Amino acid sequence: MSDGFPGYTPVHGDTVQLTADTLVVTITGKITSRGVLRDGAGFAELVLPDGDPQQRRDLERATWLHYRLYGGGALLYSSGHLQVRDVRRDADGALVVAGSP
Template identity: 65%
Template sequence: MRTWSILRDGRGFVELTLPDADPQQRRDLERATSYRYELYRENTLLYSSPRLTLSETRRARDGALVVAGSPG
């Protein structure tokens, strides 16, 4: 998974790039209106996001699923 924090139109958002190995996960994310994510390293929680409003789902060139959202 790759994570990017970017400004778009002066507003911060998070973009996650996920391998598309699970078709059900893809369908669930495409239907969602909001999401949260947690980042772990070796079973240690490093970051827990606030609730993010889903703004976009799309495919990357390599077929991965890209999910973008903003707080609020």
């Protein structure tokens, strides 16, 4: 478990507890946490199933987030307090939320 940058190797889980501004939600499904380097800056990316349009809209309006990723009930990764930098869909239609310290 980490409380810093997630690293460049993706971590796959099945449940995420996500807090963003006033949104507090638990999401299940195929979830990935990974670190990416873009324009010399490190970002934590969380890839979620995009099953609820309202959650997507809430995340697009959010200014900060924190998440805890679980796999089989075990905590795999806990992010720090992140500023939301990007919310988008990837080529497969999954929701991608990127944040940085």
